[in-house]
Amino acid sequence: MAVQWHPVLDQALAQTAVVGVAEAVSHHLGRRPTKPEITAARRAAHRYAATGQAQLTLLPSATAGRKYRVLVLARPDVDLDDVQELRQALAAPARKAAKPQGPGTKDTARRAESLLTQVCHATRAARLLPVNQLEPAHAKLLAEDLTEVVAGLATLAADLTRRSREHTPTARPD
Structure with a gap:
């Protein structure tokens, strides 16, 4: 079944001002996305940004010596030139997602x-x-x-x- 990515990205932006597209997809699916899923989500992000309701940028990153770029979707009021602020904003949801869950909650x-x-x-x-x-x-x-x-x-x-x-x-x- 095909996922409608625009609502997924919209919900992610409702929760935080800056969203890594791949991270939003992974969070929604609860697993690592397939290449077609990530491609569809990236296309949806570009269409979303084209409406003027969001902005897109590629954020250079590196992990374990490997360089790559993260497609970032942000609310219109976010300053995309402040790379350090963008990195901190992307890291915040990971901290937020680590909420403790006691028994029965x-x-x-x-x-x-x-x-x-x-x-x-x-x-x-x-x-x-x-x-x-x-x-x-x-x-x-x-x-x-x-x-x-x-x-x-x-x-x-x-x-x-x-x-x-x-x-x-x-x-x-x-």
Whole structure:
């Protein structure tokens, strides 16, 4: 079954400002991509960048003495000339992906990650909304509803922060 790579890349950009195309493909598939899969994803990245919603660049890299170039997709506001910043941004998701998973938390963690992705998508869409085209009365109602939703998200953020500070009991050596 063929994968539609544009939504995969869009979701990756919703989570972070800079994405290595091959890394996004590997993450989505959960394995190393085949050559046709990576080629299709690269073509999708070029089409995505052609819309003006993202930028593309090739970032020179080296591993174990082997030089290669990483195709990088970035949000339009990212400075592609700052190579060091791009490398740090590409390394950040790898650190983020190493979240600890305790017993019984896999489904809850997956739901939380999905919720965060949805909120990121909504935030990006909100930035593009032509608010000046709304009727003032409608804008007022939407603002009230949004204030309530944002308060709920703030409560969730506080709960997550509180949970992150809790210490899990460690087993004592016998």
